[in-house]
Amino acid sequence: MKLTHFRLCPFSRSIRLAFAELGLEPTLVEERPWEARAAFLAVNPAGELPILELPGSLTLCGSYSISEFLAEEAGQAEADERAMQLFPGSLEDRAEVRRLVDWFHGKLQREVTGAMLAEKVYLRHGAGAAQRGPAAPNVELLRALRANLRYHLGYISFLNDQRRWLAGDEVSFADLAAAAHLSVMDYLGEVPWDDYPLAKSWYVRLKSRRSFQPLLADRLPGMPPPVAYTDLDF
Amino acid sequence: MKLTHFRLCPFSRSIRLAFAELGLEPTLVEERPWEARAAFLAVNPAGELPILELPGSLTLCGSYSISEFLAEEAGQAEADERAMQLFPGSLEDRAEVRRLVDWFHGKLQREVTGAMLAEKVYLRHGAGAAQRGPAAPNVELLRALRANLRYHLGYISFLNDQRRWLAGDEVSFADLAAAAHLSVMDYLGEVPWDDYPLAKSWYVRLKSRRSFQPLLADRLPGMPPPVAYTDLDF
Numbered sequence: 001m002k003l004t005h006f007r008l009c010p011f012s013r014s015i016r017l018a019f020a021e022l023g024l025e026p027t028l029v030e031e032r033p034w035e036a037r038a039a040f041l042a043v044n045p046a047g048e049l050p051i052l053e054l055p056g057s058l059t060l061c062g063s064y065s066i067s068e069f070l071a072e073e074a075g076q077a078e079a080d081e082r083a084m085q086l087f088p089g090s091l092e093d094r095a096e097v098r099r100l101v102d103w104f105h106g107k108l109q110r111e112v113t114g115a116m117l118a119e120k121v122y123l124r125h126g127a128g129a130a131q132r133g134p135a136a137p138n139v140e141l142l143r144a145l146r147a148n149l150r151y152h153l154g155y156i157s158f159l160n161d162q163r164r165w166l167a168g169d170e171v172s173f174a175d176l177a178a179a180a181h182l183s184v185m186d187y188l189g190e191v192p193w194d195d196y197p198l199a200k201s202w203y204v205r206l207k208s209r210r211s212f213q214p215l216l217a218d219r220l221p222g223m224p225p226p227v228a229y230t231d232l233d234f
Numbered sequence: 235m236k237l238t239h240f241r242l243c244p245f246s247r248s249i250r251l252a253f254a255e256l257g258l259e260p261t262l263v264e265e266r267p268w269e270a271r272a273a274f275l276a277v278n279p280a281g282e283l284p285i286l287e288l289p290g291s292l293t294l295c296g297s298y299s300i301s302e303f304l305a306e307e308a309g310q311a312e313a314d315e316r317a318m319q320l321f322p323g324s325l326e327d328r329a330e331v332r333r334l335v336d337w338f339h340g341k342l343q344r345e346v347t348g349a350m351l352a353e354k355v356y357l358r359h360g361a362g363a364a365q366r367g368p369a370a371p372n373v374e375l376l377r378a379l380r381a382n383l384r385y386h387l388g389y390i391s392f393l394n395d396q397r398r399w400l401a402g403d404e405v406s407f408a409d410l411a412a413a414a415h416l417s418v419m420d421y422l423g424e425v426p427w428d429d430y431p432l433a434k435s436w437y438v439r440l441k442s443r444r445s446f447q448p449l450l451a452d453r454l455p456g457m458p459p460p461v462a463y464t465d466l467d468f
Contacts, residue, residue, distance in 0.1 A: 048341075058326050062340075064298070065332040072325050091306050092292050098299040106296075107282075 001026040004051040007218040011063040012050040013180035020211030021084035086173040100174035111148040157198035235260040238285040241452040245297040246284040247414035254445030255318035320407040331401040334408035345382040391432035
């Protein structure tokens with residue numbers, strides 16, 4: 001299996017976490033989203049990440065399709081008792097997991113992560129950036145995104161006050177999706193953890209898992225994360 | 235079961251089609267997205283449609299969660315042979331259905347339907363529209379959205395050239411999602427059908443289904459659809 005990803009793409013990160021939690025190791029190939037290469041677009045006309053290529057020329061595009069595929073396949077295979085169930089529990093429990101996946105991969109992405117990545121990473125690396133020199137940061141936009149992020153951290157704290165994990169008693173793909181977004185923002189030094197202790201202690205629990213370690217080791221050239229990014233006791 | 239929807243919301247329409255194809259009739263309650271009522275936001279903090287309230291205070295939000303819930307529930311219930319399977323076929327077939335649902339509810343929504351609805355419907359009805367009077371249409375924006383729509387119609391034609399339905403041999407939720415978006419654009423008179431005969435003949439097949447008839451009967455006050463909207467031989 002070949003997984004095409006970008007190291008700071010939150011969708012890619014959520015699927016890398018899911019693979020690791022299921023004990024699977026796909027071959028990783030990196031694509032830089034701002035390059036929009038023709039060969040990449042031929043495989044995936046939506047131009048979105050991640051992409052999973054399976055033996056036998058089957059290609060799955062996007063975290064929705066891949067996460068549900070992995071869950072169905074794990075359900076059919078010999079169950080490894082230690083592996084995470086991506087959508088655990090009853091019909092109703094699974095619906096709540098999916099509502100929250102939609103919340104983080106949909107709403108949090110639209111309101112924070114997508115624009116933050118574009119502003120702080122893609123514009124610095126995109127076409128012409130070398131000639132143009134670094135663009136001045138859009139201070140107004142960043143202020144709005146930071147306010148939105150606080151709203152989402154409040155929601156994560158609220159959920160953690162009611163439940164053991166975001167969607168209920170069991171850890172699920174909702175936790176992986178949320179943590180994927182926060183890990184990207186954390187790499188960029190944008191998460192005011194100290195103001196949200198419940199969200200912080202939930203994130204520490206995820207960050208301590210084995211599945212998280214490869215993500216924490218990734219670096220973007222010329223743009224190191226803050227020291228606390230890899231620190232489990234931050 | 236109570237389904238909160240808005241009559242021209244493509245996500246709501248896709249779920250209404252799914253209910254009808256499964257032979258289920260939820261009670262419909264309408265919410266106008268531009269009003270952002272407090273009672274509505276209390277049930278669904280994302281403020282997105284549709285919402286399904288089930289007996290016993292369980293609430294499902296969003297088309298992702300609801301479509302997968304309906305599919306799982308239908309799979310567990312006595313199978314009605316005539317009912318559509320929302321995600322039919324093998325693991326791989328279902329992954330392709332989900333890729334396309336993501337394409338239409340994600341990419342087509344971002345690139346066309348969302349902004350078209352905002353421009354042509356929400357801004358006309360939103361807060362202060364009565365005092366302000368009708369805003370002038372944003373001609374540049376509409377031109378860009380129409381070009382994007384042509385790209386998507388080309389993709390639907392391409393898929394129909396290869397397959398009987400969008401995701402394969404079987405009709406699926408991918409067809410319902412795509413048709414929901416196109417039906418909204420069609421209501422607004424925005425679909426250049428004659429330039430895309432393959433997409434048109436696929437749409438005629440869906441539009442002829444029983445499940446489609448309630449959608450075709452809906453009207454927005456003061457904004458009637460073109461005559462061809464309900465015509466099966468347009």
